[in-house]
Amino acid sequence: MNRRELADFLRRCRERVQPADVGLPAGARRRTPGLRREEVARLAGMSADYLMRLEQGRGPQPSTQLLAPLARALRLNDDERDHLYLLAGHRPPAGPPAGDEVQPGLLMLLDRLTDAPAQVLSDIGDLLAQNTLAEALFGGVCSTRPQQRNIVWRWFTDPAVRAAYPTEDQAAWSRVHVGDLRAALARRSSDPAALELVRRLHAASPEFRELWQLHEVGVRRVGNVRVIHPVLGLVDLDCKQVLSPAEDQRLLLFTGPPGSRTAEQLGLLRGGRLDYPDGVPAATVPA
Numbered sequence: 001m002n003r004r005e006l007a008d009f010l011r012r013c014r015e016r017v018q019p020a021d022v023g024l025p026a027g028a029r030r031r032t033p034g035l036r037r038e039e040v041a042r043l044a045g046m047s048a049d050y051l052m053r054l055e056q057g058r059g060p061q062p063s064t065q066l067l068a069p070l071a072r073a074l075r076l077n078d079d080e081r082d083h084l085y086l087l088a089g090h091r092p093p094a095g096p097p098a099g100d101e102v103q104p105g106l107l108m109l110l111d112r113l114t115d116a117p118a119q120v121l122s123d124i125g126d127l128l129a130q131n132t133l134a135e136a137l138f139g140g141v142c143s144t145r146p147q148q149r150n151i152v153w154r155w156f157t158d159p160a161v162r163a164a165y166p167t168e169d170q171a172a173w174s175r176v177h178v179g180d181l182r183a184a185l186a187r188r189s190s191d192p193a194a195l196e197l198v199r200r201l202h203a204a205s206p207e208f209r210e211l212w213q214l215h216e217v218g219v220r221r222v223g224n225v226r227v228i229h230p231v232l233g234l235v236d237l238d239c240k241q242v243l244s245p246a247e248d249q250r251l252l253l254f255t256g257p258p259g260s261r262t263a264e265q266l267g268l269l270r271g272g273r274l275d276y277p278d279g280v281p282a283a284t285v286p287a
Helices: 003-016 037-044 048-055 064-073 078-087 104-112 132-138 151-157 167-188 192-204 206-212 261-271
Strands: 118-122 127-130 223-229 233-242 249-255
Touching: 003 048, 003 078, 037 048, 037 064, 064 078, 104 118, 104 127, 104 249, 118 132, 127 132, 132 223, 132 261, 151 167, 151 192, 167 192, 167 206, 192 206, 233 261
Parallel strands: none
Antiparallel strands: 118 127, 118 249, 223 233, 233 249
C-alpha cells in the first residue's frame, strides 16, 4: 500500500468530480472544488472519518469491497480504477472476458507475422486462431474447428496429439496442461465452459483425474517446445507469450534463434518446399 500516493490520488479525484456529475445540487457555499468528503463517503457507503484518514495518508489498508464503490463514487474510468487498486496494495479486478471472439487488431497482427508461427488461445486451451505458418507446422492435429480446438481435451483423449511430441516430454506436458487449467478455473470461478471441460476430462481420462487431485497450479507463459514434424523431424522452438488485450486470451509466438536449425526449418515451411506424407503436417502445440 502506497499511503502517500493513495492519499494524493483520492484528493485529486474527489476535487475533480462536480456535484452535478453525481446528481447533487451545487449549492452556493462550497469552499472547495469538487465534492465534499461527506458526499463521497455517502456515495461509497463508508464513513467520512475513514475517507479523511485515507486522504491524510494514515488510514488502514482499504479492502477490495470498499475500493469498488469508492471507484464508482469518484467516477473513475478503468485505468484510474486499476491505479486505485494498485496504490491500495491490491490486484486490479479482471477486465471483461473476450470469450471466443478474437479482436480484429489481433487477427491482423497474426496475418502480418510471416516469419514465425503464432496462435491465439483461450486460457482454458481453445485454439481460436493461428497464422499460416502455424497451420503449416501444427495443422495436422491442432485445429480451430469448434469440436476439435481444445488442446487440453485432445491431449488427454487423442493419442495422435501426443505422438507429435518426444516421448520423454509427454509426462511434463500433462502436468503443464493440468496446472494451467487449474489456474484458469480459479480465475473463472463458476464459469460453465470451464467447469464442463473439467467434468468431461474427469470422465474421460484416469490420468487427468490423478493429476487433478495433486492440485498443482502453474500458468504457462514462456518456455521450450519440441514437436515432431512428419517431414522436418524434430523442431525445437522457443515459445513466448505476448500481451493480448484480454486476460482470457493469449498470443503465443514460436521462434528459433537466428542461424539455428529451427530457423532453417521454419524457412522451408514458409517457402512451401515440403512434400508431406498423406498431405498434412502432424504436430500440435500446448498452451
